Amino acid sequence: MTKPDRTPEEKIDYQIKRRTFISFSVFGLTAAAGATLWSWYRALPRTSDNLNALTRRILNFNEKANSVFFSHSHLAPTYPASMAMRNPKVNGTVGLRSAFNQEAWKLKVEASEGRQFEVSIDEIRALPKTDIVFEFKCVEGWSQIMHYGGVTFSDFMSHFQIGTRSGQAISPEHPEDIYPYVGLETPDAGYYVGLDVKSALHPQSILCYELNGAELPVNHGAPLRLIIPTKYGVKNLKRVGRMFFSENKPRDYWHQRDYDLAL
Numbered sequence: 001m002t003k004p005d006r007t008p009e010e011k012i013d014y015q016i017k018r019r020t021f022i023s024f025s026v027f028g029l030t031a032a033a034g035a036t037l038w039s040w041y042r043a044l045p046r047t048s049d050n051l052n053a054l055t056r057r058i059l060n061f062n063e064k065a066n067s068v069f070f071s072h073s074h075l076a077p078t079y080p081a082s083m084a085m086r087n088p089k090v091n092g093t094v095g096l097r098s099a100f101n102q103e104a105w106k107l108k109v110e111a112s113e114g115r116q117f118e119v120s121i122d123e124i125r126a127l128p129k130t131d132i133v134f135e136f137k138c139v140e141g142w143s144q145i146m147h148y149g150g151v152t153f154s155d156f157m158s159h160f161q162i163g164t165r166s167g168q169a170i171s172p173e174h175p176e177d178i179y180p181y182v183g184l185e186t187p188d189a190g191y192y193v194g195l196d197v198k199s200a201l202h203p204q205s206i207l208c209y210e211l212n213g214a215e216l217p218v219n220h221g222a223p224l225r226l227i228i229p230t231k232y233g234v235k236n237l238k239r240v241g242r243m244f245f246s247e248n249k250p251r252d253y254w255h256q257r258d259y260d261l262a263l
Ligand SMILES: Nc1nc2c(c(=O)[nH]1)N[C@H]1C(S)=C(S)[C@@H](COP(=O)(O)O)O[C@H]1N2
Pocket: 088, 089, 090, 091, 092, 093, 094, 095, 096, 137, 138, 139, 186, 191, 219, 220, 221, 233, 234, 235, 236, 237, 238, 239
């Protein structure tokens, strides 16, 4: 049995019909699947705020993800102080080579639009102290267990009521009030890092003035350095001179030199 020969016009006509049939079938099946999914979704139980259970879960997830206080579940592993390196390596002198008078040092803080002030090391030492012993990692391929002490960045921010647009103390109830970025620079502005505020507010991020329970040595960044265990060494700026909050990503020394150190 052979099919009667079709004229070219008939062939095209046949192909169009066949394709139209397939398109409609696919459309029909998709629509049916969508309708099934929609009725399943509609049938889900309601929560107290009369939202569908699934919607509530998605919203909860988004709210958490948007919060700067979001699940600081990722903590760097910590160690007993006895495991810390006695004579740790020194690395990096950018921004530390210019003449520096430690006695006269004060941290310049740009709290929010138009509000600036200076903080002395004694004021910083008077705040609650946090110690941390963790494995400090440099991108150059070495690491060592280090023991640092200082004030957590979040304690510092709440104490001085900085980093919010309103000028109020940071609060988990108002994460939208907090600037998204913070920048830190050496006093001579030779080295600088930009951080997302979430990383700064991580409970293990500290403004550090002690190493192994003693005063921080000058080559490790005295009088004050950043310790941010969730990031590589490069972000751990030594000799902080200026801190500012910003709506935009602050400049970053190594980022400008083509290292992407978002980690
Ligand atoms: N001001 C300043 N801070 C800096 C650097 C630098 O060159 N200048 N180097 C960074 C790098 S790459 C590392 S690994 C650490 C090293 O810290 P340490 O010297 O206390 O071990 O400091 C970081 N902070």
